[in-house]
Amino acid sequence: MTSNRRDRAIVAGAVILVLATSSLLVATVLQAKRDGTRALEELQVAQVGQLTTSMDARVEGVFTSFGNFVNAPPAWSAKLRDPGDAKRLAGLQALNPKARTGYIIVDKDGVVTNGTLLRDPSVIGQRLERVGLDLILAGEPGLTPVGASATTARPSMVVGYPLKDSSGTVLGAFMIESDVSPESAFSAEVAGLKRGRTGEFSFIDKLGVVVASSNPALLGQPLNEPALRHGATGFQRSGDQVVVAQEVPSAGWRTVFRQDAAEFEGALTGPLESALLLVLIGGAVAAVVASVLLGRRLRRARDEQRRLEEVSAVREEFISIVSHELRTPVAGLLGFLQTTLDHWESMTDVERRRAIGRSLSSARRLHSLSRDVLDSSTIEAGELIYSYRVVDLSKEVSSAVLALNDTLPDRRVTLALPGAPVWVRLDPERIQQVLTNLLDNAVKSGPSVNPIEVTVEERGDVGRVEVRDHGAGLSAGELGRAFDKFVRGRTSTVSGTGLGLYICRQIVEAHGGQIRAESREDGAAFSFDLPRAEVIAPTRA
Amino acid sequence: MSLLAEYGVRHGTVRGEGLRVLVVDNDPDAVELVVTDLTLEGHHIVGTAYTGEDAIVQCRSLTPDVVVVDVRMGPGITGVDVVRELQDQRGLRRIVYTNYHDARLRAAVEHVGAVFLVKGELSALRAAVLGG
Numbered sequence: 001m002t003s004n005r006r007d008r009a010i011v012a013g014a015v016i017l018v019l020a021t022s023s024l025l026v027a028t029v030l031q032a033k034r035d036g037t038r039a040l041e042e043l044q045v046a047q048v049g050q051l052t053t054s055m056d057a058r059v060e061g062v063f064t065s066f067g068n069f070v071n072a073p074p075a076w077s078a079k080l081r082d083p084g085d086a087k088r089l090a091g092l093q094a095l096n097p098k099a100r101t102g103y104i105i106v107d108k109d110g111v112v113t114n115g116t117l118l119r120d121p122s123v124i125g126q127r128l129e130r131v132g133l134d135l136i137l138a139g140e141p142g143l144t145p146v147g148a149s150a151t152t153a154r155p156s157m158v159v160g161y162p163l164k165d166s167s168g169t170v171l172g173a174f175m176i177e178s179d180v181s182p183e184s185a186f187s188a189e190v191a192g193l194k195r196g197r198t199g200e201f202s203f204i205d206k207l208g209v210v211v212a213s214s215n216p217a218l219l220g221q222p223l224n225e226p227a228l229r230h231g232a233t234g235f236q237r238s239g240d241q242v243v244v245a246q247e248v249p250s251a252g253w254r255t256v257f258r259q260d261a262a263e264f265e266g267a268l269t270g271p272l273e274s275a276l277l278l279v280l281i282g283g284a285v286a287a288v289v290a291s292v293l294l295g296r297r298l299r300r301a302r303d304e305q306r307r308l309e310e311v312s313a314v315r316e317e318f319i320s321i322v323s324h325e326l327r328t329p330v331a332g333l334l335g336f337l338q339t340t341l342d343h344w345e346s347m348t349d350v351e352r353r354r355a356i357g358r359s360l361s362s363a364r365r366l367h368s369l370s371r372d373v374l375d376s377s378t379i380e381a382g383e384l385i386y387s388y389r390v391v392d393l394s395k396e397v398s399s400a401v402l403a404l405n406d407t408l409p410d411r412r413v414t415l416a417l418p419g420a421p422v423w424v425r426l427d428p429e430r431i432q433q434v435l436t437n438l439l440d441n442a443v444k445s446g447p448s449v450n451p452i453e454v455t456v457e458e459r460g461d462v463g464r465v466e467v468r469d470h471g472a473g474l475s476a477g478e479l480g481r482a483f484d485k486f487v488r489g490r491t492s493t494v495s496g497t498g499l500g501l502y503i504c505r506q507i508v509e510a511h512g513g514q515i516r517a518e519s520r521e522d523g524a525a526f527s528f529d530l531p532r533a534e535v536i537a538p539t540r541a
Numbered sequence: 542m543s544l545l546a547e548y549g550v551r552h553g554t555v556r557g558e559g560l561r562v563l564v565v566d567n568d569p570d571a572v573e574l575v576v577t578d579l580t581l582e583g584h585h586i587v588g589t590a591y592t593g594e595d596a597i598v599q600c601r602s603l604t605p606d607v608v609v610v611d612v613r614m615g616p617g618i619t620g621v622d623v624v625r626e627l628q629d630q631r632g633l634r635r636i637v638y639t640n641y642h643d644a645r646l647r648a649a650v651e652h653v654g655a656v657f658l659v660k661g662e663l664s665a666l667r668a669a670v671l672g673g
Contacts, residue, residue, distance in 0.1 A: 327640040328568060331660035335574040338663050343581040355577060358570060447591075448569060 007298040014294050015287045022283025029276045036268040041235045044244050044257060044264075051193070051201065052246035052255040059250040063141040066161045070174045076163045078107045078172030080125060085114045093117065101179050102151035104128065105163075107172040108137060117151040131207070132252075136160035136173045143251045145205040146180050146220055154179040155220040157211055182216040190214055199259035204228075206252045228256065237261065322497050325369055332362030361407040368436055372499040375433070376485065379506045386430060386510060390533045392421035393463040394456045396428060400435035401454055404443070411443060412451040422456060422463035425533040430507045434515075437500040438467040438526050445471025445523060459529065462513070466527035473519045482517040504528070559584035560606040560670060565596040565623065566638075567614035571660070575609055575638070578663050579670060593618035597626055606632065607670050612639040612646065621646065624655035636669050 070076070077085055082105075089103045093116040102117025110127045118124070132144035141161045149156040156177040163171045181187060193201040194214035202213035202223060210218040227238035233245045233254065242264045244257040336359040340352055347355070378384045394417045401415050442452045446469065453468040474482065483505040485498065501517075508515040508528045515528040562584050564575045569591075576586050587603045590596040593610070594617050600608055608627065610620040618626075624635040635655035639646070642659055650657040656669050 324640050327660065328571070331640060332570050332574055334661060335578065335663055339574070339578040339581060342578075342663070346581060351577075358573060362570065 004302075007295065007302065010298060011291045011295050014290045018283055018287040018290055022279060022287075025279045025283070026276060029272055029279060033269050033272045033276075036272065037265055040265065040268055041242070044242070045235050045246075048201075048244045048246050048255050048257045052248050055203065055253070055255065056248045056250045059143065059248065062159060063161070063250065066141065066159065066174070070161045070163060075165070076105065076171065076174065078105055078113055078163050080107070080111070080113045082114060089114055089116050100152055100154075100181075100183070101149070101156060101177040104150055104158075104175045104177065105172060106133070106137075106175065108170050110134070110137060112150070113172065115150065119149075119151060119153065123150055130158060132158070133160065133173070136162055136175075137170060138162075139164070139170050143205070143253075145207045145252075146209040146211055149177050149179065151177045152179045154181045156180055157205065180211055180220045182219065184212075187212050187216070187219065191216065195257075195259065196263050197260075198263050199257065202256045202258070203248065203251075203253045204256055211253065223256065225256065225258065228254070318498065322369075322373055325497050326366065329362040329365040329369065333359050333366060336362065357407075364407060368433075368440070369497060371433065372437075372497055372503055375503050376499045379503060384430075384506070384510070386427040388425050388427055390423055390425045391428060393424045393426075393465065393530065394418065394422055396426070396431050397435060397454060397456050397465055400432055400439060403436070404439050408443065408448070411448055413439075414451060414453050416453070416455045416457075418457055420458075422458050423533045424463045424530045426511055426530055427507075431511075431530075434504045434507050434528065435465070435467075437504050438465075441500065441526065442467050442469035442471070445469040447471075450523070458532070461532055462529035463532055464527055464529045466525055468520065468523065468525040470523040472524075473522070474517060474524050475519075479517050479519060483515065501526075561585050561587045561603070562607045562609060562670065563588050563590065563596065563599055563603060563605040564609050565590040565593070565614070565620065566611040567591050568611070571611065575666070578667070579609075582667055582670075584670065591615075593620060593623045596620075596623050600627055600630060600633065604630075604632075607634045607636065609636045609638050609666070609670070612637060612641055621649050621653075624650060625653045628653045628655070634670070634672060636666070638666060 074084065074088075076088075079085070085105050089105065092103060093099065099117070102115055104112055104118075105114040106128050107113050110130075110133050112118075112124045112126060112128050115124065128150065130144050130147055132142060136142050136144075139162050141159075144158040144160065146155050146157050156179045158175045158177055160173045160175040162173050165171055178184065178186070182191070190201060190203065190212040191214050195201070200213060200215040200218075202215070202218055203211050204223050205211050208222050208228070210221055210223050213219055225238065225243060227236045227241075227243040228245055231247075231254070233247055236243045236245075240261050242257075242259055242261050246255045247253075248255060336355045340347065340355040340359075344352070375384065398415065398417070401413055404411065404413055439452070439454075450470040452470075453466075455464075455466045455468070457464050457466075483501045485502040501515075505515050508530070511530050513528055513530040515526070518525045518527075559582070562579055564572050564579070564586060566572045566575070572589050572591070576589065580586055584607075587605045588599045590599050592614055596608065596610055597618075599605075600623075608623070610623050612620040614620065620637050620639065624637055627633055627635055635653075636658060637650045637655055638658050638660055640660050647657040658665055658669055
């Protein structure tokens with residue numbers, strides 16, 4: 001019970017160890033995932049920042065070059081339909097015949113005084129309604145938010161530059177519309193920034209309208225992004241999206257990067273999560289395998305331990321039995337000799353002969369027992385040596401029965417032999433040992449009035465010897481274990497070392513034969529077969 | 542029994558002396574040794590038994606002076622059971638005569654007032670039968 005509890009504790013310990021290792025690995029992977037994600041976020045912010053800086057520089061560059069151009073003589077008049085202004089604008093427009101948008105001049109009040117590619121020429125003389133125009137007219141170059149255009153059907157933004165006289169007073173503004181469309185060079189450039197399946201870069205103006213985007217569907221549309229309210233910038237998570245925004249100060253825009261969080265992190269976390277899954281599966285499998293293997297191994301070790309304990313217990317019992325079994329014939333041998341010597345004068349010749357005969361039979365029993373004990377260890381070491389001869393089995397059996405008659409003259413033993421010799425190749429000494437054991441068992445099986453029947457017969461390729469008694473029978477369990485070592489059969493008897501039949505089987509099997517035990521109506525029969533010798537040629541001792 | 546009769550006639554009965562002894566052992570050789578020796582010592586063997594149960598029956602009916610009994614005798618009761626059962630029988634000397642060297646066994650036997658002897662030395666048995 002204690003061992004079982006200990007086994008379970010060991011298995012549980014192993015499982016805990018595996019789980020702890022797995023947890024450590026999981027924690028490491030999760031930490032790597034966190035670190036990796038942070039690095040990815042920083043990388044994205046840096047990329048957006050770079051794009052923003054570059055865009056800011058470009059816008060500044062546009063303003064500078066516009067400034068150089070606008071400030072170059074002759075001076076702009078910004079008066080209604082001024083022919084000089086009109087001529088310069090036409091000249092400019094002619095430089096770019098494929099232009100989709102035109103130029104506009106407004107006066108200090110925002111009224112259109114001249115223009116090219118105007119969709120409605122009657123706009124000249126009217127105030128240009130454009131958000132952000134007032135800032136330009138206040139004296140600073142700028143980009144207006146996206147709005148309705150005067151020179152194209154598409155929405156557009158306006159790059160505006162103030163026109164000033166020599167004293168610096170604002171006369172009006174020079175403006176060029178730039179359509180917000182997929183075809184614009186700016187849009188085409190931004191479109192190239194598309195990232196993955198869901199990653200998009202956009203530029204939004206002050207009002208949140210998309211002026212350029214890698215997603216053309218967004219152009220000219222307000223970007224409905226809750227994370228960008230209140231002009232937020234930096235890295236943010238919004239729902240299942242990541243959003244990175246940066247200010248483009250010169251244009252008053254923001255650069256916005258948006259991507260599904262799953263895709264954003266997927267490139268990094270995908271393999272990590274796969275690794276994590278593998279670690280978990282591996283850990284679970286290892287835990288299960290470890291617990292099963294360890295459990296099995298422990299069980300085997302316990303079984304082995306139990307078996308060894310049993311063997312040890314059987315050995316101890318065997319030693320106790322053997323010492324008792326040896327004492328019995330020793331007591332007989334000594335006792336009959338002692339009583340004969342002590343009463344020599346008062347004993348008749350017959351009495352003396354009988355007592356000496358008893359001493360002899362005790363000595364024989366002692367010899368037989370000690371031989372069994374010694375042989376069993378020799379057999380186990382595989383060192384029992386056989387010296388075979390071809391002999392008549394009937395003769396061997398006859399001499400064993402005669403020896404029994406000699407020892408127990410009162411015991412009735414019948415012997416049935418076949419008419420012809422049964423030639424068998426055997427070791428006579430060892431087969432005598434087998435016969436002695438079987439006859440001894442038959443004698444011990446019951447009271448001396450019970451007869452013993454011994455039969456020799458030829459059965460096909462084998463010669464068979466059967467020793468039949470009329471004593472206590474054998475139970476089914478006893479039959480199955482009769483030839484096992486240390487098994488003492490027949491519950492009604494207590495004598496015997498439990499080695500006799502074991503040795504008999506070893507000897508018979510070494511001869512290529514078989515031995516068996518059967519329970520009969522009254523008593524039992526032990527028989528063994530030995531292969532008949534092929535060469536029928538007796539060799540005399 | 543022929544053996545008993547033979548010794549009985551030639552020794553105990555003829556001499557008309559010695560004690561009346563019942564010998565109990567499941568081993569016929571052991572019975573024969575004790576019977577032979579005690580008869581030659583001049584005792585009268587009133588009976589032999591091969592089981593503990595038979596020993597008690599014969600003791601009650603034959604009322605011997607001495608019972609010599611082995612310990613283990615097959616599946617039935619043991620010699621210790623026999624001497625315990627017979628401890629109230631007046632005038633009966635009980636001797637457990639066995640091959641088992643066991644302190645607990647000796648204690649159990651002596652506890653019920655019987656004599657414990659280990660087989661091997663006949664002179665000890667002879668003395669015990671005489672009450673020595």
